[in-house]
Amino acid sequence: MTYEARIGLEVHVQLKTRSKMFCACSAEFGDEPNTRVCPVCLGYPGAMPAMNREAVELTALTGLMVGAQVAPLSVFARKSYFYPDMPKNYQISQYDRPLCIGGAVAIEWEGREKLVGLTRIHLEEDVGKSSHFGTSSGVDFNRAGIPLMEIVTEPVLTAPEEADAFLQALRQMVRYAGVSDGNMERGNIRCDANCSVRLRGETALGAKTEIKNLNTFKGVLAALRYEIRRQQDVLAAGGRVAMETRRWDGETGTTASMRSKEEAHDYRYFPEPDLMPVAMAPEQLAALQARIPELPRARRERFCRDYGLPAYDSEVLAADKAVADFFDETARVSDNPKAVSNWMMTEVLAKLAETGRTLAETPVAPRQLAELIALVDRGQINMPTAKSLFATMFDKGGDPVALVEQEGLAQVSSADDIGAWARQAVEENPKSVADYRSGKKAALQFLVGQVMRRSRGRAHPQKAAEALEELLKG
């Protein structure tokens, strides 16, 4: 008997606003505990929420990007429950009138494009963050009240890897549009997963469990793999899967049932009396439509079409918006877009990874990278020089043309100069010469290296090799 899984995700995405959802406290990450709090986000009696326009617009913008209907009238609601990280004893969320309805996210799955349907996108506030000590827990409310957009998918994902592909595509999209930083380490994207298993061919969904506490994409993958196997084992043994909420434990790599007491929820949603409904005007939606950037997929296609890049290059470059923007600007002013792509995928990305910096934090301008590549293409500097020059530009800044002049790095191709260095290299390395003559052709590379060293890296490597071969013939 074969089984198949059906997965639906509830993804919480932290919106990129400067202030919180219902008060003016800073929404920035970090800082000392309880330093970004006020009567509203601490839930003082009588404090009144005031809705952040940008948070509403970013959510509507996301809805437009996924082709959802932005509801003509949307209402906030109180979701009541007691938990120490929730100071008001209710969370302001949305219930039956969410901001966005429907829509779909395009993903690559099994070599084809698949549209993952969304049920809804609603807006709510985050809760505080608790840490646990021996007999007590401590709560920091800096995060309480930060705007979260909850994106709910239909139960149409069929495998953990497909859920992962969805999350990656979603993250890429919200980062592209500046809706969220999408930073996993900072908990900008968190998710719960609904998961059920049924016999292949059955039409009704099996009993589902909801898995909580999925804070990393790796955690989502591992938890779903575990949970699908667990449910299959229960069914294969003739048992029934209990409808319940389960908590993922990353350390043991298992899900465990949350005790029913924790689950005894009756949220008693009712319309938030302190917040007026949101009605998006057509002009407002048109303005948001204009804020939609070129999305990753369109960009990949354009990179292939306009710059003649292979699909692989386009995929790598378009994955991150800052990288894609930088490539775009560089390629636009360069005669050699493929070389720009090579530089971006190797030197530039390596340097960024090595230093942990972003492109915005480096002094290199797209025009300068294009000039560096032109210097190589015109044979004015060789590749090793170009690479070390790039390192200087990346670390300290500077124009490649000026740097080549200042440091005397221009490539030397003159037969006289190269000939002299080659003769020195031959005289001083008799063993390599003998090796070469006895058939070890690799010894030539060592001698080329000696010429490069004497020329302080400026010699034209191909010409150096030719000069050496000529000398060693006799």
Add this chain to the structure above:
Amino acid sequence: MEQEKRANGGNEGMDVRHVALLARLALTDEDAELFRGQMADIVGFVRKIGELNIEGIEPTTHAHRVENVFREDEPAPGLDRATALANAPEQAQGLFLTPRIVE
């Protein structure tokens, strides 16, 4: 009808014990008896609305037809930490302390 049944806790009288649990209130038997009667009365008052003919009337969530009341996304300082924590029964390292949350 479904909704009505839920509000009644599925019984004729309000499920006072359930409501008390949700509100984290400890009730004596006498309390429960008193509130059961009072809450049944309240539900009865509200049920009166059900007698109205609301055919064709749009549901509203607020008494006033006001929409789109926004604040611009400008951060401003809130409370300093000492003030924020002043009423905390217990605190340590700038955190509000509570009995350990069961995880």
